[in-house]
Amino acid sequence: MKLGLVLRLLLIGILISTTWTQVASGLMTSECLKNFLHLTLSMEHFKDKYLSFSAVDRSGITWELDEALASQCGYSITYSSRTSIVFRASALSCHSHLEKDVFTLTVQIKVSHTSDMKNATTHLKSASCPYGPWSPRELVCETNYMEVSVQRDILQIEKDIILNEPEDWILPYPEAKEGEASVWQIVFHQPEEKRALLVSDAWRAGYGLNTTETRILLRVPYNTAQIQLVKAQGITFSAVRSSTFYKQQWMILMVDTALACPVDGVNYINKTIIWTVPKYSQALCAGATGFKDVLVEAGVNLRKLSAEEMAFRKYVLSNDLNTITMKIPIGAEGGSYKTSVSSGKHGTIYSINLFLEHQWEDNKWGLTKYTIIKEIETPFEQAELAVTNNSNLSARLMNVTVGMFLLDVELVNLTIEGTAVTVPEATQHGYLTYEIQYPNGSKIYVIQVSFDALGIKKEYVTDDTREYTLNFTLKFIILPTSDTFAVPIVTVSAVKDAVLPSARGYCDEDDFHLIVTHGNVDQNWLPFISDQLLMPEIAQKYHYSLNDNGTHLTISVPFLSSLVDYKDIHISGVMASLHLTLKDGITLANKKDFSISCRFPPSELIQCLPNGTVVITAIKLVRLADLDTSLLVLRDKQCKPSLVTKKTATFKFNVNTCGTSRKFNSRSITYENDVLYFRPGNDIPVYQLKFICVYTIKHSAEVKYENKKNFPSSIKPGFGSLDLSLKLFKEKSYSEPYRELEYPVVKYLREALYFEVELLQPADPRLELNLEDCWATNSRSQDSLPQWPIFINGCENSEDSYKTVSHEVNYSHRVKFPQHFKRFEVTVFTFVQGTTLLQMQLYFHCSVVICSTTPLPSDIICQRRCNPGTHRLDRSAEPHPQGQVSSGAVLIRKEKTVRKGERTDF
Ligand SMILES: *[C@@H]1O[C@H](CO)[C@@H](O)[C@H](O)[C@H]1NC(C)=O
Ligand SMILES: *[C@@H]1O[C@H](CO)[C@@H](O)[C@H](O)[C@H]1NC(C)=O
Ligand SMILES: *[C@@H]1O[C@H](CO)[C@@H](O)[C@H](O)[C@H]1NC(C)=O
Ligand SMILES: *[C@@H]1O[C@H](CO)[C@@H](O)[C@H](O)[C@H]1NC(C)=O
Ligand SMILES: *[C@@H]1O[C@H](CO)[C@@H](O)[C@H](O)[C@H]1NC(C)=O
Ligand SMILES: *[C@@H]1O[C@H](CO)[C@@H](O)[C@H](O)[C@H]1NC(C)=O
Numbered sequence: 001m002k003l004g005l006v007l008r009l010l011l012i013g014i015l016i017s018t019t020w021t022q023v024a025s026g027l028m029t030s031e032c033l034k035n036f037l038h039l040t041l042s043m044e045h046f047k048d049k050y051l052s053f054s055a056v057d058r059s060g061i062t063w064e065l066d067e068a069l070a071s072q073c074g075y076s077i078t079y080s081s082r083t084s085i086v087f088r089a090s091a092l093s094c095h096s097h098l099e100k101d102v103f104t105l106t107v108q109i110k111v112s113h114t115s116d117m118k119n120a121t122t123h124l125k126s127a128s129c130p131y132g133p134w135s136p137r138e139l140v141c142e143t144n145y146m147e148v149s150v151q152r153d154i155l156q157i158e159k160d161i162i163l164n165e166p167e168d169w170i171l172p173y174p175e176a177k178e179g180e181a182s183v184w185q186i187v188f189h190q191p192e193e194k195r196a197l198l199v200s201d202a203w204r205a206g207y208g209l210n211t212t213e214t215r216i217l218l219r220v221p222y223n224t225a226q227i228q229l230v231k232a233q234g235i236t237f238s239a240v241r242s243s244t245f246y247k248q249q250w251m252i253l254m255v256d257t258a259l260a261c262p263v264d265g266v267n268y269i270n271k272t273i274i275w276t277v278p279k280y281s282q283a284l285c286a287g288a289t290g291f292k293d294v295l296v297e298a299g300v301n302l303r304k305l306s307a308e309e310m311a312f313r314k315y316v317l318s319n320d321l322n323t324i325t326m327k328i329p330i331g332a333e334g335g336s337y338k339t340s341v342s343s344g345k346h347g348t349i350y351s352i353n354l355f356l357e358h359q360w361e362d363n364k365w366g367l368t369k370y371t372i373i374k375e376i377e378t379p380f381e382q383a384e385l386a387v388t389n390n391s392n393l394s395a396r397l398m399n400v401t402v403g404m405f406l407l408d409v410e411l412v413n414l415t416i417e418g419t420a421v422t423v424p425e426a427t428q429h430g431y432l433t434y435e436i437q438y439p440n441g442s443k444i445y446v447i448q449v450s451f452d453a454l455g456i457k458k459e460y461v462t463d464d465t466r467e468y469t470l471n472f473t474l475k476f477i478i479l480p481t482s483d484t485f486a487v488p489i490v491t492v493s494a495v496k497d498a499v500l501p502s503a504r505g506y507c508d509e510d511d512f513h514l515i516v517t518h519g520n521v522d523q524n525w526l527p528f529i530s531d532q533l534l535m536p537e538i539a540q541k542y543h544y545s546l547n548d549n550g551t552h553l554t555i556s557v558p559f560l561s562s563l564v565d566y567k568d569i570h571i572s573g574v575m576a577s578l579h580l581t582l583k584d585g586i587t588l589a590n591k592k593d594f595s596i597s598c599r600f601p602p603s604e605l606i607q608c609l610p611n612g613t614v615v616i617t618a619i620k621l622v623r624l625a626d627l628d629t630s631l632l633v634l635r636d637k638q639c640k641p642s643l644v645t646k647k648t649a650t651f652k653f654n655v656n657t658c659g660t661s662r663k664f665n666s667r668s669i670t671y672e673n674d675v676l677y678f679r680p681g682n683d684i685p686v687y688q689l690k691f692i693c694v695y696t697i698k699h700s701a702e703v704k705y706e707n708k709k710n711f712p713s714s715i716k717p718g719f720g721s722l723d724l725s726l727k728l729f730k731e732k733s734y735s736e737p738y739r740e741l742e743y744p745v746v747k748y749l750r751e752a753l754y755f756e757v758e759l760l761q762p763a764d765p766r767l768e769l770n771l772e773d774c775w776a777t778n779s780r781s782q783d784s785l786p787q788w789p790i791f792i793n794g795c796e797n798s799e800d801s802y803k804t805v806s807h808e809v810n811y812s813h814r815v816k817f818p819q820h821f822k823r824f825e826v827t828v829f830t831f832v833q834g835t836t837l838l839q840m841q842l843y844f845h846c847s848v849v850i851c852s853t854t855p856l857p858s859d860i861i862c863q864r865r866c867n868p869g870t871h872r873l874d875r876s877a878e879p880h881p882q883g884q885v886s887s888g889a890v891l892i893r894k895e896k897t898v899r900k901g902e903r904t905d906f
């Protein structure tokens, strides 16, 4: 390979193979090979440095070599494998000193850390090589130039040219007379024209021209203008036909300095390199006849190989009538593989530096020695990499090997999760890398990665197994070209270490609570209830709460929520359940289900308000999937829900409406209704929720209910209180009662007391309040003695000298339902015992019965208004709620007359 004269040699990481140590015994070694001085620089000493080469001429002037000067003056610089740089100088290089058959050259090599070559270290190397005997014509095809030298005393005046092209003589003649140099002109024969150049012009055009004591020399770099491409037996040659004129004593002489080197002729068939070189090409042998092969030899790196060595290496050299052919199996000893990159993929190239020397005799030149140096590189061949993965489960390590690589490859970077890190940095991320070299010149890389390192994706597969996917990229650099390539690695290990999320749940009065303990597989699972994804952003809207503290996910959902499923409504409560599904965040596949069921008390569903309003919430059962909650009705189908959700319907209505039935009990009134659902055109409800409101006097004992099996559904009754009051008013107008603060109320004897008994709730206009007995005591207790009757069985006490007066109650702003009131007027009196005035304090009590405004004829208790003949304990009729009320204290002042002896002890 041709190189710039300033080389940047990048070698990171040092690998010394056995072959290498042999070569690199010193800084540089020199050898004399054929007509070349061969300097081999060990790369070891020049890694990561800039190099420049100069030739030192005999007067001590250094000529720094650039690419053009090198090819003009007979130098070449190539890499020979990755371990060394080869500097080759022709025996006839511009700066060689030839004496007898020994040539001497001094080379200066500068080594610097910087590209500007400042502060460079300088190495001088002088070497002498014997070379000889010289053939009359010697041709060399180097990698960067062609060279011909012709012995001066065998002058071949080209009769053809002289005879056919006499202008060759005429043109150069004037300059020839004046020229000082031995060589003074060169004429190129091109198809369209002949071109004569003076020596100085030829130099400027890149040609190397000179004479030695015995020889004429022409050197032509491959890129010069006068080169023609010609074919010989299908092989292309770079050729120059030229005649060189030189002065010798008084004569101007001309010599044929034709040059031709094959530029192709290499084929790759059946894993074999086939190099074909035509013999006696017209470009070299014009005008000659009588060809006779003298020698055909070949070798590697300018070293001749014997027939045995070739056979051992499976090389085949064949010399036919018209061609010489060399066959080298790809990979054979002598060449080397190197790593290369094509379209981002890495592969190998086999390269070998062959040479071929052909000597022949003909009648024009006598002996011609023709040496071709051929650097052959096979086409890029992609390399397959083997990746193995042996996980060490106990150490929780993935052990990945990648290979094979050649030794000219170095791992430089790892890309982990999109970030490139160097090998040492990768170690800090838990990616330990090292290489293992094999004696055959290959190596593998081992990458050890902790299971928990960055960039390892863990994915749940089945029951107890997680897949660990290691996905990273290795970046390699090829030396010395600094080309890079990347190798993506994806390897998967199955590890039985999955921990699934678990959950526990409970319910309190109003809510479901579910606590999910995260496992190690559910990082990307999403919680769903029904089809709804639970998200903190919408939790409030749906009345649930969601909290994830990293280890636990806590979910609370109210009993009355569209997320809840209702299985069954029962006397004892509602069977409700919540189904949480954890779904894969990407595929939404179900991964894990949790379910919690609880029985919620029916009190959640029913409220019996004091003003006679009932609030009942009916819920949609799972088995009635098609039930439309907005179509639920009460017994009176006009009564529709006031609030509807997907799963619930709430009704709000007065006990007096919507077909509510009513039932009296001894201490309570029971209202009953149903929430119903009818399919269109069907009179039999498919859904019936029976519910009851019981208004009990002073929250006395619960009322029994019927427990019908399953259908229709019913719930425990709701309770309200049946409230009564007995108030004292200031005047007969009954407009202003004494307020609580005004008790005890002070009254004089004989003053009138205005009492009002009221049914405070429920506000059911179909109820009527009736007085049974009213009586006075002188202590707070209703049962204390003595007592004075005021009403008996609904009749005013006829024994009283100051007769109690009942007042009619009419509708007013305050009195919405007159039937809920009774008013009566009592004259202030006091108890006496003997002649002693008893305590001057009175309390009044009444027992009442709640009746229907339209009592049945059989309903004796409610039929009568004042019926002294009927005993109040007559229980022949249906029971009615009865209650007792008491007034606050009334203090008696003495001024007025005492009721004397008119009361007796009880
Ligand atoms: C030049 O190189 C020498 C040794 O190689 C070093 O000590 C010196 O500092 C360098 N000077 C500069 C200017 O780089
Ligand atoms: C030709 O060769 C001589 C002797 O080797 C040398 O002194 C001279 O510089 C060379 N001329 C050129 C142009 O290379
Ligand atoms: C390829 O080479 C093998 C062994 O060297 C040989 O047996 C085979 O015939 C060759 N094939 C061709 C097409 O040349
Ligand atoms: C990893 O694999 C390499 C190559 O197979 C082996 O030499 C090494 O001992 C392994 N290391 C561990 C920790 O298993
Ligand atoms: C390697 O990574 C380092 C740090 O990210 C970066 O600076 C460097 O250019 C990378 N080298 C190659 C060859 O990609
Ligand atoms: C590996 O990672 C790259 C990018 O980081 C991504 O494009 C690719 O799909 C991943 N491959 C696998 C198998 O996960």
Ligand SMILES: *[C@@H]1O[C@H](CO)[C@@H](O)[C@H](O)[C@H]1NC(C)=O
Pocket (backbone or CB within 6 Å): 515, 549, 550, 551, 552, 554
């Ligand atoms: C997360 O919540 C759970 C349940 O409420 C509790 O047991 C746990 O300690 C909490 N963890 C943290 C880290 O707060």
Ligand SMILES: *[C@@H]1O[C@H](CO)[C@@H](O)[C@H](O)[C@H]1NC(C)=O
Pocket (backbone or CB within 6 Å): 609, 611, 612, 613
């Ligand atoms: C009954 O009371 C409830 C709660 O105080 C109230 O929302 C409702 O409007 C009342 N109904 C009537 C008819 O006054």
